[in-house]
Amino acid sequence: MKFAIALLAGPQDPAARSALSFAKAVIAEGHQISRLFLYRDAVHLASSLGVQPQDESDIALEWRQFIAEHELDAVVCIAAALRRGVLNEDEAQRWERPVANTGAPWELSGLGQWVDALQTADRAVTFGT
């Protein structure tokens, strides 16, 4: 079965962890994740600049590793990301910002990607409402 998973809350919210646990269980149970979509404050999860205290887990890193390991389609809403200062190399250049803080495995794209995921997945589950 194909799951579309959307996350709306940021890395500091328990939802970022719940969504990852759910996504891991989807794969472990033999199903597919057709797309991950980050919207609203969840876009901060795609930033690679966060530094966590040594005795705390790094949820952004765990997401990146999970996505890379399973070669998932992982999309960050570009409008939400630009507003919150989450930029890849292209956007940093386009808007003349001093640094890019996101990149592979995350891809910046439009809300249409979520609309499409809602249409094509067998189940759509939203976390972090």
Next chain:
Amino acid sequence: MKSLLIISRHPPARLAAREALDLALAAAAFGVPTAVLFMDDGVLQLLKGQDATQINRKSLAANLQALPLFGVEEIMVCQHSMGERGLGGAQCLLDARPVESAEIAALLDHYDQVVTL
């Protein structure tokens, strides 16, 4: 096409309110049969007479008024949430269909996808 119901439940000064409308407009632009239900504090988006410039915000009214123009098929407002806030239909800046509590379950059933934002 799977139909989509968006439940918008944040007050207008929140970015979340704008971002809920953005999803509705994007879905409608892709030809998805889309409806919006304003519920809880979301009903406050519909209040007439808002002047967001007083707090240096862009008005949400233009986005709200774009909903029917861009093909959002149905705009509804939760009557219970309105009543809790002492509001009536006459104070709405959009022609939203009032929905009673008893109708909500059937409404959620009717749409193929429901997203709360």
Next chain:
Amino acid sequence: MLHILRHSPGSETRFASCLRGLGPQQSLLLLEDAVYGLLPRSRTLASLQILPGSVRLYAMEADILARGIALDDLPERVKLIDYPAMVQLCIYHSKVVSW
């Protein structure tokens, strides 16, 4: 239909909104802070208890344990689940609504 609640009943109106949207043949999963709705002797627990018997109630066990809610005190109708079981619930129900 599977409804998922994640907010504490004390901080949010969604708990009540979700219960209003819950049909008699549907299921409700309490996730994250929504498990505070199961605190013994709380008003929310009472409102969950009076839901029709046909409504199935689930709660994420890890979220309950993480928040110090004693498993012994939970009503019998609440079924504790883990993430693989949540995946199964999402498959069993044709639609998932997160509040």
